[in-house]
Structure formats: C-alpha cells, structure tokens
Amino acid sequence: MENIGGLCLILAFCLGVYSIFASVVGAWKQKPFLLVSGQRAVYSVWALVTTASALLVYAIMTDDFRIQYVWAHSNKAMATIYKFTAWWGGQEGSLLFWSFILSTYTAVVVFTTRKKHEYRAMMPWITSVLMFTLVFFLMLVAFVEHPFRILAIGRAATPMDDGRGLDPLLQYWTMVIHPPFLYLGYVGFVVPFAFAMGSLITKQPGDGWIHTTRRWALITWAFQSTGILLGAGWAYAVLGWGGYWGWDPVENASLLPWITSTSFLHSVMMQEKKGMMKVWNMVLVAATFFLCILGTFLTRSGVVSSVHAFAQSSLGNYFVVFLAVGIGATTWLILNRLPYLKSETQLESVVSRESSFLFNNLILLASCFAILWGTLFPVISEAVTGEKITVDAPYFNRVNIPIGLFLLFLTGVGPLVAWRRSSADALKRAFLMPTVGAAIFMSVLVALGIHHVYAVISFGLCFFVTATIGSEFWKGSKSIAAKDQVNLLRGAFELTHRNTRRYGGYIVHMGIVIMFIGFTGAAFNLDRTVEAKVGSTFKLGRYDLKVADMKGGENENYVWNHALIEVRSGGSYITTLKPELRKYAVSGSQTSNVAIRRALNEDLYLNFAGMTADSKVILQSYVFPLVSWIWVGYWVLLIGTLICLVPSKIKLQYAKMEVVGIARQAQPVEN
Amino acid sequence: MRVKLNRWKTSLAILFVATLCVAQSPTAFITTDIRRAGDKLACLCGACKNTVGTCQMLGCHYAAPAREKIAELQKAGLDDEKVAAFFVKREGLKAFAVPPAEGFNAMSWIMPPVAILLGLGGIAWWIRRSRKPVLVDELPAGSADRVRAELDQEMAKFD
Structure with missing residues (x-):
C-alpha cells in the first residue's frame, strides 16, 4: 500500500510538471491539443493526490504502525474522528493535505472555467501558476517529507504494537475542523493570485478576472476567518487559562494574509466601480499569497520559536527559494505591465468614499506590517546585534490596540462618506448623531466607574459604528417600507437583497464591532488561583465557589479526576461546574478539561489545574467579561459574508467619470 | 449491599490512583x-x-x-x-x-509609526498625482466651431 501511495505522489509530481509544460508551450505556440492535455493533467493530478491521501487515511484508520507517520501521530485508543485528524496532525501528512486541497481547488477552477470564453487566453497561465505551486508542495511531499516512510531496522520493516498518538491537547472537537478551515483559507488565496498573474501575463487587467477573483477571495476569506476563530475557540476552551489569542508567531502568520485579503476585498471595489488602484490590487493579491507561503514557512522551518510549529526540518530552505523566485517573478511582472494597469478615473475629492478606502488600506497594512515586524524582529535583532531579545504579547498589544481602534473608527466613517465627493453639510448630517451619541455613551461609561482609557474609547467607537450602520439600514428600510407598503423588517430584507454586497458588508462590519466588544471585555478580566479542600468555599468577583465533591475514574485512553464546583451568586444557586483533569495512558501527558459557564455578560471559567500532596484541589478560576461576544461576532461576520456572496436583486451600474485632460488655453464658452 | 461496597472500593481505588x-x-x-x-x-x-x-x-x-x-x-x-x-x-x-527602546532594538518601536507615516506620504503623493490635471494640446483652430455646428444640427432634429 505504501508503495502505491508513494508511486501516486511521484506520478502526480511528474504530471504536474507536464501540466505546466503543456499549458505554457500550448499558450505560447498556440497548440490547442497541448492546452487541453495540460488541463486534463490537472484532473489526473487530483485523482493521484486523492488516492495517496485516501491510502494514508486508510493506513491511519487501520492502525498500520509499520508506517512511521501513522506510528508517530495515531494510536489504537484514539477515537475514530481524531484518527482522521492525524492526516494533518504532522509535518508530512499536513503537506499532503495542502497538496490535496490545492489540487482540488485547481481541478475546480479548471472545470468551472472550461466554457468561459473570457478566460480562454488567460487559462493556460492560471493553470500554470496553480500547478507550479502544487508541484512545489508535491516535490516536498514526494521527495523530502514522505508520508509513506516505513519504520525499519536494516532492510526489515518493523511493525510496532501501538503508535504514539496525537497530542492530547489536539483531541478536541474544534481541532478537528480548525486546520482544514485554515488550510482551505491559506490554499484558497492561491487562486486569486493565479488569476492576477494570468491577467498580467496576457495583458488583460480588465474587470473579468477581478469579479471571479473577488468571489474566490471572499470565500477563502470566510474560510480563513473561520479557521482563525476556531483556533481562538480551541485555545480558550483547552489551554486552561482562557486566552484566545497569544500573539504566537504561527498565530500571527495566519492573521497576516487575512489582513491583506481584507484590504484587497475593500480596494477591489475601487477597481470595480472606479477603475482605480489596479497596481495596488495586484500587490495585495500577491502579498496575500506570499504571506500564506511565509506563514507555512514559519510553521515548518523553526526560524521563529512557536508552540504550534512542526518539528524543525530542512524544509525552510525550499520555502526560501520558492519565496525568492515567486516574489522576484511577480515584482518583475507587475513592473513590466505597469502601462496596462493605469487608473481609468481620477480621485475627485479627498473627502470621498475612495479616500476612506485608501485610509482603510493604509491602516490595515500598517497593522499587518506591525505584526510581521514584531514576529520577525527577534530574528532580525539577533542577526544585527548578536543578542536574543523577546517580543511578547505586551508589544503586540501596545502597537496594535491604537491601530485597531483607528480601524474601528474608519469602519464607521467609510459607509457614510459618499462616492466621488461629500459636502460639509452631508458629512454633518451623517456624523452628528452618531458622534454625539458615542460621546454621551462614553461619558456614561466614565460616570459608571469605567476608567480604562482604551476600553472607554473602544466601547464609544463600537457605539459610533453601530449607530452609523444602523442609520444606513434604518434610512434604506424606511424608504422601501414606505414605497412598497411593507413593514420595516421586510423593508430591511428587501434593502439587503437589492444590494447584497453593500448591506452584507455592513453586517460583516457589525460582526467586527461585536468582536471588538468581546476583545474589550479583556480589560476587566478577573482571576484567582486557590488550593481548596472538598467542602471549602472561596470568592471570585460576584461568585461564591464551593468545592462540593471530587470524583475519579479511567477509560482506555486516560485517567480522569474531576471536581464538582457549586456556583452561587448573592446567596442563590446558579449551577454546578465540573472541571476535569486527565492523564493520558500512552503519552503520559496531562491535560485539563475546563468547565465554562457561558453567558453574554461574562464567562465563569474553571480549570482543575492539579492536586496538592495533601489532596487539595488546585483550581484556577477566571471571570472573562463579554468574551462570548467574540463568538457571536464571528457568526454575524459569517452571515454577512454569505449575504455578500448572494447575487444582488438589482444589478448596479457605476458610471466612471473620465477626465482625459484640460486644454492649455481656455476655450471660449458662450453663455 | 456487597456489590455496592465493592463499587465504593473500586471508586476509591481509582480516585486514589488518579490523585497520585x-x-x-x-x-x-x-x-x-x-x-x-x-x-x-x-x-x-x-x-x-x-x-x-x-x-x-x-x-x-x-x-x-x-x-x-x-x-x-x-x-x-x-x-x-x-x-x-x-x-x-x-x-x-x-x-x-x-524590546528595550534603545540602540538597534528601538527600531522595533520606531518602524510601525514610520510605516504609517510613509503610507500617509504615499497616499498624499498618489492623491496629488491623480488629481493633477493632465495638460493637453489646445484644440485645432475652428474645431470648437465645427463641434458646436454638429451639435446644433443634432439638436435641430428634436425641434
């Protein structure tokens, strides 16, 4: 079986190389049979990679511990679903998973565009770029980090009785779906990049590719957002200290392409509606793709230290070469095609929606740069000064909180500024009420005793943005309700359906606002660690916590102990929580299964961290105000994104005003 | 009763092992x-x-x-x-x-605001450039009159 798997990967690599060759030569020499052959090779590569993946999954499911990868990442006691996740739990398997997703995406792109005449010239180049990336990953998986390697002593295969198993921390439901979503996001950004390069190579920087690309970018953005949030949810519920974001280099690596793609999704509107920022969009698409590759490089090279990183390997050098070649070629191509990327229209006023997009892009990219700089700075500093330094969470918080707040402000400003130009009167009408409302809200917060500066500003801005978005929905819905004689809710639905992109986008913004409310709650976290005997009581915030009982047991995978904690507030019983401590039989590692009482105002979070020698429970208890808003915000964001993908009921046409120039001398005008 | 006692013993033993x-x-x-x-x-x-x-x-x-x-x-x-x-x-x-804000490590703090300033500069340059009118040669003599005559002719059709 391992031989068939290995053969599939080598054949996929060879066919991938052939597909690139056939597509490029076919496009160059105008040979249709080569073009068709190159596209069919894409389907063959997909079939081969899928077969290899299926064989690896089969080996994991059937406990084939002759295979080193299966032995290292699975064991007999693991539940079936976690065995399946072992596919991407290690270096080799995750590279195969990358290849599988990319080959699937490539096949989907080739299949869905096969009858679209507008892509006929571009398609061979799009296929080549996609296959070039796939061939790179297939090279790694077929020749460098082979997943079908057999455990052997000398020439004899050495079957093992049982495997080492997946890290117990990863045996949690969000970890089952977190990596696939993140990978779907990472890999998905290759498609917009391929379209961008295809349009550049064929000198067709028109609107066609941008429409398709925007849709792909939006879908992959949703995947990436989901992946990031699932990771945050996992960290919150599993690591035992309630943190959902630790500014770890690998976490940062997932955020960087998300930021640049967010930037692209905004600036692409400028190209669609005004024919502006064509070069900038190319740069953003390319930056997103290369940041995805950089993220993969950081996770796998050991360049920066991270708890999420795979074991150190020689993969780093391959990625450096790929990045260098890719960035070099892309830069050359963009520079070479600059004459084709000229703006069709001009900026008419600084006070306009166009300008707000520019500032939004600037702030998003500043945030991206700050995170990238902070992530790489320890390496840069060590190279320059020879001394190691640390860049921990306080640095990222200090730099990114002001940037994030300004971005939140722009989220509120953007929708209220008109395209082309906004008059002072229009601005006053649009901003007066939200600004006054936010100022009053902030004053009330201060009067209520909230003196955390950033928290007050953040809540104020959340109010401001909510008011601006609310006023947009209110005005539009009211107008439709009056015109069509329907109720306001029906009016809001109709309004959204008429322009799904605009109002879906507002809902996404609302999701971000709700998430910011959740982030801001962290300013008021409470925590207390106690050693308590059964029957004793302690206090945290408004809660009285009593260790009512302690129980233990075991199953074939782990030994467990849990404490029963009675939660009361103001004398009345609220609930009983059951934090658990596990010790896994095979790995010997210990994990906590925290107990959380979730509520919109605050989460009560209990971690059974251990026991003292005299049988006291070591309990870490936390109150996390508003943290649930982060997860609620994610759902709102997802709903908004899905609405954006629904075609609008009314097709809007945007007039592009073109100023071709002015005469050197004034022309006579009759009155 | 005996079964219950055995269950208790087993539970205690498990709890003891787990505690250890x-x-x-x-x-x-x-x-x-x-x-x-x-x-x-x-x-x-x-x-x-x-x-x-x-x-x-x-x-x-x-x-x-x-x-x-x-x-x-x-x-x-x-x-x-x-x-x-x-x-x-x-x-x-x-x-x-x-990172301490001294020597080379000060760059960690300086660079993010510098990037924002550079970005602002870039936007200012781009706005200036994109709003700068492009000078074109003056229209050839009589061309304005010709266009005006054509327009009059077209408009006359609607009278």
Missing part, C-alpha cells in the same frame, strides 16, 4: 506587586508568549521560580527597575517582555 497521577506541589500565589514587576519580564518557558506576571501555567519552570525571585528581591527592598535589571543581568535582554 496528578498530584503536584502547592501552587505559588501571586501578589499585585509581583504581577506588576513580572509584567515587565518575559516568561521564557518557550511554551507561551506571556509575561512572568501573566503566565497561567501552574508550576511553569520559568515563571514560578521567577516570581519567587521577584518576591525575594522585593522583600530586600528592590524596586521594579532593579528587579528587571537583576533578570537582565542573569538572562540578557531577552528577559524583557518587550
């Missing part, structure tokens, strides 16, 4: 003073990006002894700066949770 499996040394408690001083120092355990003050890992091999040391130094009358200096002497600059 997870028994730890008592946790070190953290005071406000320790947290304040510890927030300036990085937890160098390698598993988190927290500070000595905020690391939540019980029995962390770096944060726990570091907190004990901070308490000891504070007891000896050292202020937060001197406590930090002690750790820097022992670990090097990596003991700080954030």
Whole structure:
C-alpha cells in the first residue's frame, strides 16, 4: 500500500510538471491539443493526490504502525474522528493535505472555467501558476517529507504494537475542523493570485478576472476567518487559562494574509466601480499569497520559536527559494505591465468614499506590517546585534490596540462618506448623531466607574459604528417600507437583497464591532488561583465557589479526576461546574478539561489545574467579561459574508467619470 | 449491599490512583506587586508568549521560580527597575517582555509609526498625482466651431 501511495505522489509530481509544460508551450505556440492535455493533467493530478491521501487515511484508520507517520501521530485508543485528524496532525501528512486541497481547488477552477470564453487566453497561465505551486508542495511531499516512510531496522520493516498518538491537547472537537478551515483559507488565496498573474501575463487587467477573483477571495476569506476563530475557540476552551489569542508567531502568520485579503476585498471595489488602484490590487493579491507561503514557512522551518510549529526540518530552505523566485517573478511582472494597469478615473475629492478606502488600506497594512515586524524582529535583532531579545504579547498589544481602534473608527466613517465627493453639510448630517451619541455613551461609561482609557474609547467607537450602520439600514428600510407598503423588517430584507454586497458588508462590519466588544471585555478580566479542600468555599468577583465533591475514574485512553464546583451568586444557586483533569495512558501527558459557564455578560471559567500532596484541589478560576461576544461576532461576520456572496436583486451600474485632460488655453464658452 | 461496597472500593481505588497521577506541589500565589514587576519580564518557558506576571501555567519552570525571585528581591527592598535589571543581568535582554527602546532594538518601536507615516506620504503623493490635471494640446483652430455646428444640427432634429 505504501508503495502505491508513494508511486501516486511521484506520478502526480511528474504530471504536474507536464501540466505546466503543456499549458505554457500550448499558450505560447498556440497548440490547442497541448492546452487541453495540460488541463486534463490537472484532473489526473487530483485523482493521484486523492488516492495517496485516501491510502494514508486508510493506513491511519487501520492502525498500520509499520508506517512511521501513522506510528508517530495515531494510536489504537484514539477515537475514530481524531484518527482522521492525524492526516494533518504532522509535518508530512499536513503537506499532503495542502497538496490535496490545492489540487482540488485547481481541478475546480479548471472545470468551472472550461466554457468561459473570457478566460480562454488567460487559462493556460492560471493553470500554470496553480500547478507550479502544487508541484512545489508535491516535490516536498514526494521527495523530502514522505508520508509513506516505513519504520525499519536494516532492510526489515518493523511493525510496532501501538503508535504514539496525537497530542492530547489536539483531541478536541474544534481541532478537528480548525486546520482544514485554515488550510482551505491559506490554499484558497492561491487562486486569486493565479488569476492576477494570468491577467498580467496576457495583458488583460480588465474587470473579468477581478469579479471571479473577488468571489474566490471572499470565500477563502470566510474560510480563513473561520479557521482563525476556531483556533481562538480551541485555545480558550483547552489551554486552561482562557486566552484566545497569544500573539504566537504561527498565530500571527495566519492573521497576516487575512489582513491583506481584507484590504484587497475593500480596494477591489475601487477597481470595480472606479477603475482605480489596479497596481495596488495586484500587490495585495500577491502579498496575500506570499504571506500564506511565509506563514507555512514559519510553521515548518523553526526560524521563529512557536508552540504550534512542526518539528524543525530542512524544509525552510525550499520555502526560501520558492519565496525568492515567486516574489522576484511577480515584482518583475507587475513592473513590466505597469502601462496596462493605469487608473481609468481620477480621485475627485479627498473627502470621498475612495479616500476612506485608501485610509482603510493604509491602516490595515500598517497593522499587518506591525505584526510581521514584531514576529520577525527577534530574528532580525539577533542577526544585527548578536543578542536574543523577546517580543511578547505586551508589544503586540501596545502597537496594535491604537491601530485597531483607528480601524474601528474608519469602519464607521467609510459607509457614510459618499462616492466621488461629500459636502460639509452631508458629512454633518451623517456624523452628528452618531458622534454625539458615542460621546454621551462614553461619558456614561466614565460616570459608571469605567476608567480604562482604551476600553472607554473602544466601547464609544463600537457605539459610533453601530449607530452609523444602523442609520444606513434604518434610512434604506424606511424608504422601501414606505414605497412598497411593507413593514420595516421586510423593508430591511428587501434593502439587503437589492444590494447584497453593500448591506452584507455592513453586517460583516457589525460582526467586527461585536468582536471588538468581546476583545474589550479583556480589560476587566478577573482571576484567582486557590488550593481548596472538598467542602471549602472561596470568592471570585460576584461568585461564591464551593468545592462540593471530587470524583475519579479511567477509560482506555486516560485517567480522569474531576471536581464538582457549586456556583452561587448573592446567596442563590446558579449551577454546578465540573472541571476535569486527565492523564493520558500512552503519552503520559496531562491535560485539563475546563468547565465554562457561558453567558453574554461574562464567562465563569474553571480549570482543575492539579492536586496538592495533601489532596487539595488546585483550581484556577477566571471571570472573562463579554468574551462570548467574540463568538457571536464571528457568526454575524459569517452571515454577512454569505449575504455578500448572494447575487444582488438589482444589478448596479457605476458610471466612471473620465477626465482625459484640460486644454492649455481656455476655450471660449458662450453663455 | 456487597456489590455496592465493592463499587465504593473500586471508586476509591481509582480516585486514589488518579490523585497520585496528578498530584503536584502547592501552587505559588501571586501578589499585585509581583504581577506588576513580572509584567515587565518575559516568561521564557518557550511554551507561551506571556509575561512572568501573566503566565497561567501552574508550576511553569520559568515563571514560578521567577516570581519567587521577584518576591525575594522585593522583600530586600528592590524596586521594579532593579528587579528587571537583576533578570537582565542573569538572562540578557531577552528577559524583557518587550524590546528595550534603545540602540538597534528601538527600531522595533520606531518602524510601525514610520510605516504609517510613509503610507500617509504615499497616499498624499498618489492623491496629488491623480488629481493633477493632465495638460493637453489646445484644440485645432475652428474645431470648437465645427463641434458646436454638429451639435446644433443634432439638436435641430428634436425641434
């Protein structure tokens, strides 16, 4: 079986190389049979990679511990679903998973565009770029980090009785779906990049590719957002200290392409509606793709230290070469095609929606740069000064909180500024009420005793943005309700359906606002660690916590102990929580299964961290105000994104005003 | 009754084994003073990006002894700066949770605002450039009259 798997990967690599060759030569020499052959090779590569993946999954499911990868990442006691996740739990398997997703995406792109005449010239180049990336990953998986390697002593295969198993921390439901979503996001950004390069190579920087690309970018953005949030949810519920974001280099690596793609999704509107920022969009698409590759490089090279990183390997050098070649070629191509990327229209006023997009892009990219700089700075500093330094969470918080707040402000400003130009009167009408409302809200917060500066500003801005978005929905819905004689809710639905992109986008913004409310709650976290005997009581915030009982047991995978904690507030019983401590039989590692009482105002979070020698429970208890808003915000964001993908009921046409120039001398005008 | 007793015994035995499996040394408690001083120092355990003050890992091999040391130094009358200096002497600059704003490491703080300023400069340049009118040659003599005549002719059709 391992031989068939290995053969599939080598054949996929060879066919991938052939597909690139056939597509490029076919496009160059105008040979249709080569073009068709190159596209069919894409389907063959997909079939081969899928077969290899299926064989690896089969080996994991059937406990084939002759295979080193299966032995290292699975064991007999693991539940079936976690065995399946072992596919991407290690270096080799995750590279195969990358290849599988990319080959699937490539096949989907080739299949869905096969009858679209507008892509006929571009398609061979799009296929080549996609296959070039796939061939790179297939090279790694077929020749460098082979997943079908057999455990052997000398020439004899050495079957093992049982495997080492997946890290117990990863045996949690969000970890089952977190990596696939993140990978779907990472890999998905290759498609917009391929379209961008295809349009550049064929000198067709028109609107066609941008429409398709925007849709792909939006879908992959949703995947990436989901992946990031699932990771945050996992960290919150599993690591035992309630943190959902630790500014770890690998976490940062997932955020960087998300930021640049967010930037692209905004600036692409400028190209669609005004024919502006064509070069900038190319740069953003390319930056997103290369940041995805950089993220993969950081996770796998050991360049920066991270708890999420795979074991150190020689993969780093391959990625450096790929990045260098890719960035070099892309830069050359963009520079070479600059004459084709000229703006069709001009900026008419600084006070306009166009300008707000520019500032939004600037702030998003500043945030991206700050995170990238902070992530790489320890390496840069060590190279320059020879001394190691640390860049921990306080640095990222200090730099990114002001940037994030300004971005939140722009989220509120953007929708209220008109395209082309906004008059002072229009601005006053649009901003007066939200600004006054936010100022009053902030004053009330201060009067209520909230003196955390950033928290007050953040809540104020959340109010401001909510008011601006609310006023947009209110005005539009009211107008439709009056015109069509329907109720306001029906009016809001109709309004959204008429322009799904605009109002879906507002809902996404609302999701971000709700998430910011959740982030801001962290300013008021409470925590207390106690050693308590059964029957004793302690206090945290408004809660009285009593260790009512302690129980233990075991199953074939782990030994467990849990404490029963009675939660009361103001004398009345609220609930009983059951934090658990596990010790896994095979790995010997210990994990906590925290107990959380979730509520919109605050989460009560209990971690059974251990026991003292005299049988006291070591309990870490936390109150996390508003943290649930982060997860609620994610759902709102997802709903908004899905609405954006629904075609609008009314097709809007945007007039592009073109100023071709002015005469050197004034022309006579009759009155 | 006998079955019930056996179940109890089994449960107790499991609880005992489980307790032994997870028994730890008592946790070190953290005071406000320790947290304040510890927030300036990085937890160098390698598993988190927290500070000595905020690391939540019980029995962390770096944060726990570091907190004990901070308490000891504070007891000896050292202020937060001197406590930090002690750790820097022992670990090097990596003991700080954030890069010190001096020498080359100041670049870590300078570059993000510089990037924003450069971006603002870039936007200002782009706006200036895109709003600058493009000068074109004046229209050939009589062309305005010709266009006006054509327009009049077209408009006359609607009269």
